[in-house]
Amino acid sequence: MSNHVVERVRRVIDEHGHRTATRIREGEGWRTQTYAEFGEQVRRVGQGLLDLGVEPGGRVGIFQGNRPEWSEIDLGAGTVRAVPVPLYATSTPEQIEHIAADSGLTVMFVGNKSEAERVLEVFDALPALQHVVIVKPYGGMPAPLRSYADFLAEPTPAVEERFEAATGDDLASIIYTSGTTGSPKGVMLQHKAFVMQSDALDQFFDISADDESLCFLPLSHALERAWTYVVLMHGCMNTYVENARTVAEQMVLAEPSMMVSVPKLYETVYTTAHQKAAASPLKRRIFAWALKIGRHNQYAFRAGRTPSAALRAKLRVADKLVLSSVRAALGGSKKILACGGAPLRPEIEEFFASVGLPILQGYGLTEASPLVSFNAPDDFKENTVGKVLPGGELRIGEFGEILYKGPNVMLGYWNNQEATDELIKDGWLHTGDVGYVDTDGFLIITDRLKDIIVTLGGKNVAPQPIEGLILADPLFEHAVLLGDNRPFVTLLVKPSLPAVEELAKRFSWPGEMKDWVNSSELLDELRRRVDELTARLPSQERPKETTVLDEEFTMDNGLLTPTLKVRRREVEKRFRHLVDEMYARLEKARRGD
Known part of the structure; x- marks a missing residue:
């Protein structure tokens, strides 16, 4: 027992x-x-x-x-x-x-x-x-x-x-x-x-x-x-x-x-820290310097070297000025700080490592109780979800789908043998996630199989990496890429209200929050930033239009899962009228009407 x-x-x-x-x-x-x-x-x-x-x-x-x-x-x-x-x-x-x-x-x-x-x-x-x-x-x-x-x-x-x-x-x-x-x-x-x-x-x-x-x-x-x-x-x-x-x-x-x-908590701490640092040019410079010193110390440790005496001295200053306050916001230093449930953006992972709080990403799903892979303190790689759980096996199946086999796979779905047989075949759990195992044995998730966008032209677009690029800018709180069975991809965004307020003050926009969120000034700024952030992507992966949403994303209204992931299909359904209007405008512009 x-x-x-x-x-x-x-x-x-x-x-x-x-x-x-x-x-x-x-x-x-x-x-x-x-x-x-x-x-x-x-x-x-x-x-x-x-x-x-x-x-x-x-x-x-x-x-x-x-x-x-x-x-x-x-x-x-x-x-x-x-x-x-x-x-x-x-x-x-x-x-x-x-x-x-x-x-x-x-x-x-x-x-x-x-x-x-x-x-x-x-x-x-x-x-x-x-x-x-x-x-x-x-x-x-x-x-x-x-x-x-x-x-x-x-x-x-x-x-x-x-x-x-x-x-x-x-x-x-x-x-x-x-x-x-x-x-x-x-x-x-x-x-x-x-x-x-x-x-x-x-x-x-x-x-x-x-x-x-x-x-x-x-x-x-x-x-x-x-x-x-x-x-x-x-x-x-x-x-x-x-x-x-x-x-x-x-x-x-x-x-x-x-x-x-889940990533949402770390994203909030990251955004709050950057917003506080943005209060003045001097604070921004000190903040950037402190993170750079923290990052270089991390690089040395990861390479198996002891940081130089000069770097350690700078770290003490950086810690006193900036880094320790970020750790304090999470209740001090951590033996284990783990993340799962959704992908963590690379810049957030690097930020926490720089302040002395390395985040260990893992991957799993309820049907695996839920652990499939994880990074460990002495065996980790950034931007991966770690190595497979000891006792488990990984295989990459058709369309790059991740398959998992192990003693922690579910017994099945209650009263639903048909659904069980669809998910578990020959002992392999079909996760529905797309990814690959690198040469060092670390698993990298690229997207959800069901989230892959296939445009009318037959182009396959993985939305999560593109959304991650856009969400690196603190002006964006949520970003949802669309375009399945459409001629090209477009974007729905929910802006971060504190960042909008900061913009409004900087550019002296008239009115109050509800006016700013629905303003042409904000839309122009969002579009400009989206274009800039996605400039190096292939043409089929760059959003051709952006629409602003002013409704909060919460569990209560069904737009977020309990682990605070965006329900992509629900967002698309809820704002169908805005999506259709966006494509209608683009089609009209294409025809020159």
Whole structure:
């Protein structure tokens, strides 16, 4: 049973019971619990589920933001061999109904009133769902709801009897994919897959019980879930961030030594640092100089050399003036600063390395639990997503598609053998991503297979590298290249409002933000910069027209995934009228009308 997540965490509880396991900000202080206390809560959850009649393999939903209770419920379900089914805290009643019905949930854990009300809206349509447990009860709760405190039960020997039959082959979770096309599918992941990944990381990283991590990506997503297992299986302290919008202040308060994030956080820190430096010509010069000194020190270390005494002396000055303040914004130095979920732009990777916070990129997908490849401190290469996970294999298939085989590949899609057979062929997981393995064995992702644009002229255009070029300019917050089955490619952009405000002040534009965003002056500036940034690209890859969007991209409005990637198809659909107008204008101009 050593390849079962709960068994691994139990070992930590036995060895480090006195250490702090979980922490969450409440008011002006922290609410903490030790590993011994955490273990007791896990067993009480297990007993509570037994009391509700949950059988081995029974599915229980977890629908709340990141809190210690999330992990208590997760591991408590695993203890009695039940299968947790996470739902994103942003899920709509329609999404809840689909996931609950498809997986056959009998128990649903919710965080607060908002989540409870969305479940209750579809409760009558879900006959299998018998119990709804709320972590934060409120006054006047309707009958189906009961509080988490009332649900928890004193453990009996029945909990241990149930756990004795647990194996690594048990399902650790059914995670529903975000469903960029069609209805979300339930990915079945086993305990042994998560344990295998943690053991693989131990070959390259020195993670100890003295380390602390910040848990702010949604636990309902495979990346944060798998990483939290690693944290808890090593006896580290995990700080839970319930509201991801507070992550900037929480990083500073928590000062974690380890953190896994998606590119959006690093992009925000990068943009903010550059905006502060732009306040005056002197600040810009000092900032650029400090980054150059930091970069040259990194080059020396990577080449296996000790930087010269002169360079080290300059680094001390650069650190005092600039670099240390960037590290402080992320809560200080890091033993592990990882990135996954989407490509990280090269200039951002270089920026963080220069300030002494090298980011280790990795790659994966939910169907691989989710790890496929990663960079390690002593075995990394910039602008790659690292080498394949030990125990896994990579192959490049038709159209450059990345194929993966390994013990952490999903068992299949829940109740959907047809979709499983489409994705896994002869044991190889077809990732849908395009890339190649370089001569040193590092994986490089070039694009999503389904995102490749094929113009009317038959030209294949990979949008992500082009969008990356454009997003290197801080004036652009989002950039979406279009042109599938069209005569040429065009661009939709969402400008960065702080950068727009700075431009407006510099050029004395009249009015206020809403006027500036829709102004011809801003559009001209955006087009000029797009032309400049893409000037060296082949003709078929250069956008022929740019249109400005003034709507925010959020998870709530469906334009961003839970890992903050842009939903390209949704953007194209939402702004279809603007896209059609753009191509109509270009066609009219071509005809000379």
